[in-house]
Amino acid sequence: MRKLPIYFLIDVSESMVGEQIQYVEDGMATIIKALKQDPYAIETAWVSILIFAGQAKTLVPLQELVNFYPPKFPIGGGTSLSRGLGHLMFELRKNTVKTTLERKGDWKPIVFLFTDGVPTDDARTAIEEWKKNWSNTANLVAISFGDQTDATILSELTEHVLYFNNASEQDYKKFFKWITDSIKTSSISVENNASGFELAEIDNDTIQKIDLTKHNHPAAYHDNNYVVLTAKCQNSKRPYLMKYRKFIEPSGFSGLETRAYRLVGGFQIDNSYFELSDESQIDTKINSDELIGSPACPCCGNQYGFALCRCGKIHCIGHEEVSTCPWCNSQGSYGFGDGSFDVNRALG
Numbered sequence: 001m002r003k004l005p006i007y008f009l010i011d012v013s014e015s016m017v018g019e020q021i022q023y024v025e026d027g028m029a030t031i032i033k034a035l036k037q038d039p040y041a042i043e044t045a046w047v048s049i050l051i052f053a054g055q056a057k058t059l060v061p062l063q064e065l066v067n068f069y070p071p072k073f074p075i076g077g078g079t080s081l082s083r084g085l086g087h088l089m090f091e092l093r094k095n096t097v098k099t100t101l102e103r104k105g106d107w108k109p110i111v112f113l114f115t116d117g118v119p120t121d122d123a124r125t126a127i128e129e130w131k132k133n134w135s136n137t138a139n140l141v142a143i144s145f146g147d148q149t150d151a152t153i154l155s156e157l158t159e160h161v162l163y164f165n166n167a168s169e170q171d172y173k174k175f176f177k178w179i180t181d182s183i184k185t186s187s188i189s190v191e192n193n194a195s196g197f198e199l200a201e202i203d204n205d206t207i208q209k210i211d212l213t214k215h216n217h218p219a220a221y222h223d224n225n226y227v228v229l230t231a232k233c234q235n236s237k238r239p240y241l242m243k244y245r246k247f248i249e250p251s252g253f254s255g256l257e258t259r260a261y262r263l264v265g266g267f268q269i270d271n272s273y274f275e276l277s278d279e280s281q282i283d284t285k286i287n288s289d290e291l292i293g294s295p296a297c298p299c300c301g302n303q304y305g306f307a308l309c310r311c312g313k314i315h316c317i318g319h320e321e322v323s324t325c326p327w328c329n330s331q332g333s334y335g336f337g338d339g340s341f342d343v344n345r346a347l348g
């Protein structure tokens with residue numbers, strides 16, 4: 001039986017923390033459930049889930065739908081598109097059965113790439129390798145979550161670059177239905193010995209094809225829609241993230257718009273965060289004046305999730321007299337100053 005390999009290459013960088021990663025997790029579970037009930041897909045489709053942040057890894061190896069159980073998604077630091085692509089090509093090389101004189105190989109693999117931000121590294125080499133070795137032997141659909149992805153980079157990988165307006169839970173439901181339908185129509189196409197790649201029809205409110213003639217090119221390797229700060233709980237020693245979303249304040253007296261970031265929430269994460277993060281993080285700072293709101297600790301409930309140790313790292317504090325930094329173990333007591341300070345932000 002010739003299989004139709006379907007790969008998901010999913011960005012799990014910090015800006016996805018919270019609702020978004022939960023919707024993706026639920027969405028992937030819905031896709032698998034629906035495909036298991038589809039007579040064509042269950043015959044031909046094999047699915048794998050790969051994730052990338054600062055590092056990339058295989059979350060679920062390529063397998064038949066019957067045995068497929070939807071995974072939990074971790075979060076990592078950074079958006080290394082080059083490592084994501086590199087890992088995808090490694091998996092493709094490893095798994096794809098090529099056509100030989102004796103037998104028909106696999107159908108052309110279909111790759112759905114989801115990304116929500118600007119790569120935090122230079123992906124040129126990986127993109128060149130993709131173009132040279134894989135652009136003709138795999139079908140890639142690149143989907144930009146939110147409106148500030150670098151579509152120019154994605155358009156070098158494929159002509160199928162889509163914009164997904166991920167505003168609400170309802171949008172996510174529609175989006176994952178579209179993915180499911182696309183896999184179903186592709187499985188039917190395989191059955192009819194056609195190309196094996198048929199995207200379902202697009203509903204323009206939720207998913208749009210990006211007009212690649214209008215190039216927009218964010219200059220810096222940094223994701224500016226969100227500020228995400230990494231912290232550790234003093235009591236549980238577990239990491240958590242504090243996520244802020246950008247908003248532009250209307251001009252005041254000066255006539256200038258001001259940029260600030262408003263708290264979305266604090267989110268507990270597990271230690272796999274560090275495995276998925278890029279060690280060589282660029283040292284980028286943000287001033288606390290630009291950040292509005294601070295969460296309670298999502299791990300232990302301490303009232304203040306945002307205390308800055310002299311080591312430069314963030315942890316939670318409660319009513320204890322002497323606090324111990326879970327990063328560097330130094331002890332100190334905190335007063336509440338009103339001065340602003342600079343903190344290191346994660347890459348997103």
Ligand SMILES: [Zn+2]
Binds near residue numbers: 234235297298316
């Ligand atoms: Zn805590």
Ligand SMILES: [Zn+2]
Binds near residue numbers: 309310311312313330
């Ligand atoms: Zn410290």
